[in-house]
Amino acid sequence: MNYKENYYESLRRELVAVVEQKMSPVALKYGYSQTGLEEKIKWRPVVLLLGNYSSGKSTLINELLGQPVQKTGQAPTDDSFTVITYNEDDEREDRDGMVLLNDPEFPFSSLKKQGKRFASHFKLKKVKSPFLESLALIDTPGMLDSVSERDRGYDYQEVIGEFANIADLILILFDPHKAGTIRETYESLRKTIPKSTYEDRVLFVLNRVDECENLNDLLRVYGTLCWNLSQMTGRKDIPHIHFTYSSENANPPEFLGLLQNQRAELKQNILKAPKHRLDHLATYIEDHSEKLSHFLEAIIQYGRKKRLLMLQLTLLGLLVSGLFGGLVFWLLSSSDLSASLSREAIPFLGSGAALVSLIAWVVVVEMFFVKRFYRATLADPEDLTPLYDQHRRDNWERVEDRVKAYLEKSRGKVSLFALQRDFRSIRRSAKKAAKDVRAALTEYNGLKANGETLVLSSSDET
Numbered sequence: 001m002n003y004k005e006n007y008y009e010s011l012r013r014e015l016v017a018v019v020e021q022k023m024s025p026v027a028l029k030y031g032y033s034q035t036g037l038e039e040k041i042k043w044r045p046v047v048l049l050l051g052n053y054s055s056g057k058s059t060l061i062n063e064l065l066g067q068p069v070q071k072t073g074q075a076p077t078d079d080s081f082t083v084i085t086y087n088e089d090d091e092r093e094d095r096d097g098m099v100l101l102n103d104p105e106f107p108f109s110s111l112k113k114q115g116k117r118f119a120s121h122f123k124l125k126k127v128k129s130p131f132l133e134s135l136a137l138i139d140t141p142g143m144l145d146s147v148s149e150r151d152r153g154y155d156y157q158e159v160i161g162e163f164a165n166i167a168d169l170i171l172i173l174f175d176p177h178k179a180g181t182i183r184e185t186y187e188s189l190r191k192t193i194p195k196s197t198y199e200d201r202v203l204f205v206l207n208r209v210d211e212c213e214n215l216n217d218l219l220r221v222y223g224t225l226c227w228n229l230s231q232m233t234g235r236k237d238i239p240h241i242h243f244t245y246s247s248e249n250a251n252p253p254e255f256l257g258l259l260q261n262q263r264a265e266l267k268q269n270i271l272k273a274p275k276h277r278l279d280h281l282a283t284y285i286e287d288h289s290e291k292l293s294h295f296l297e298a299i300i301q302y303g304r305k306k307r308l309l310m311l312q313l314t315l316l317g318l319l320v321s322g323l324f325g326g327l328v329f330w331l332l333s334s335s336d337l338s339a340s341l342s343r344e345a346i347p348f349l350g351s352g353a354a355l356v357s358l359i360a361w362v363v364v365v366e367m368f369f370v371k372r373f374y375r376a377t378l379a380d381p382e383d384l385t386p387l388y389d390q391h392r393r394d395n396w397e398r399v400e401d402r403v404k405a406y407l408e409k410s411r412g413k414v415s416l417f418a419l420q421r422d423f424r425s426i427r428r429s430a431k432k433a434a435k436d437v438r439a440a441l442t443e444y445n446g447l448k449a450n451g452e453t454l455v456l457s458s459s460d461e462t
């Protein structure tokens with residue numbers, strides 16, 4: 001390993017350690033996540049290929065690997081998610097979904113909740129190919145507009161979201177016949193990938209352009225794709241789109257001479273996936289620390305509101321029971337009974353009445369209002385958090401259900417002290433990690449790639 005690779009590796013380990021030691025324990029404790037947050041980021045760099053059926057995902061993968069690993073064909077060919085990773089041995093090794101989901105070496109355990117149907121559509125192929133030396137590829141079933149989630153037997157959008165979280169680079173392939181009909185895929189990406197990294201992590205590819213009859217046809221397809229993309233993204237600016245076609249076609253139409261096949265450039269970009277890993281890790285920490293803080297903040301707010309409500313009710317209860325005790329005292333002193341009672345008995349009975357009414361108040365009235373508050377909060381948890389900008393609204397959308405689930409599970413009994421301590425610890429470690437990582441990334445990017453030479457900063461030179 002040269003200096004730069006060493007630097008990369010130690011930085012990567014450091015980031016995974018921050019997630020594992022600081023964030024995961026809190027995330028698991030409160031049910032923010034069911035599996036350790038580090039699980040998704042500790043494996044090798046991952047490139048995810050998405051797109052319509054027959055858009056050429058598997059053909060591209062075979063081309064990258066230099067061998068026919070994936071089945072290809074004109075009709076919808078593959079309904080499985082296939083992870084393709086490096087094998088030391090020449091002989092290919094395959095694993096089925098169940099094994100893959102349960103093996104802690106891999107980052108897929110959070111997909112276990114998708115059930116057996118998903119497991120039977122999930123597999124791993126270990127292939128000896130130089131292309132896979134520093135990354136893994138994930139081939140996905142083509143999008144079919146006619147297939148509903150029920151037909152699939154698992155939640156396709158959620159699965160795509162989980163893979164997108166793991167992936168360092170995502171390719172979305174279109175073809176001229178179905179340019180831009182992948183709203184479902186797009187929606188799950190939008191929900192899972194932080195906006196700030198979207199542009200760096202997603203590559204759009206218009207594939208099979210050799211099937212356009214002429215330049216006019218290609219421009220028409222490009223126009224349709226741009227229109228559909230802007231409809232999906234809600235943005236007017238169009239992302240860079242790679243025009244590519246398979247090298248299988250030895251006789252591309254003449255007009256393509258005007259247009260460079262960006263296949264080679266695309267391959268180079270895919271090979272850069274490991275470079276995205278550090279950025280992905282830094283963003284992963286920032287994103288989860290923001291969401292985890294928002295999650296804890298909402299539960300803390302619940303605890304505070306409940307404490308205030310109980311305090312107000314207790315004060316009111318003291319007042320009511322005091323008045324009631326006073327009333328009993330006054331009634332007893334002014335009634336005929338006062339003669340038959342000893343002098344100490346009347347205040348004693350008055351205080352007793354006050355105490356009993358206070359207990360009754362706490363048990364009946366206070367509990368009634370606290371339960372009502374609990375139910376009202378579950379019905380509308382948005383009251384727990386100020387949503388003053390779109391960023392917070394987006395984050396809230398991702399954590400709201402988890403906040404509800406925690407409140408339901410704990411039946412609204414939360415420990416403010418522990419929550420506040422954990423909240424502070426997450427803020428502190430994430431802030432420090434994010435700052436250190438950004439500084440380290442700048443330094444890393446300044447290092448020369450060739451061997452052990454590095455650009456010295458002025459402080460290093462002295």
Ligand SMILES: Nc1nc2c(ncn2[C@@H]2O[C@H](COP(=O)(O)OP(=O)(O)OP(=O)(O)O)[C@@H](O)[C@H]2O)c(=O)[nH]1
Pocket residue numbers: 051052053054055056057058059060071072073074075076077078140141142143207208209210211244245246247249
């Ligand atoms: N002309 C042309 N044909 C292509 C190109 N890429 C793929 N094909 C053909 O298109 C068909 C579909 O390709 P696949 O690679 O199977 O597509 P896919 O996206 O994996 O499809 P599913 O697995 O069904 O989702 C195959 O017959 C390929 O030979 C291309 O660039 N140009």
Ligand SMILES: [Mg+2]
Pocket residue numbers: 057058059070071072077078139140
């Ligand atoms: Mg395929």
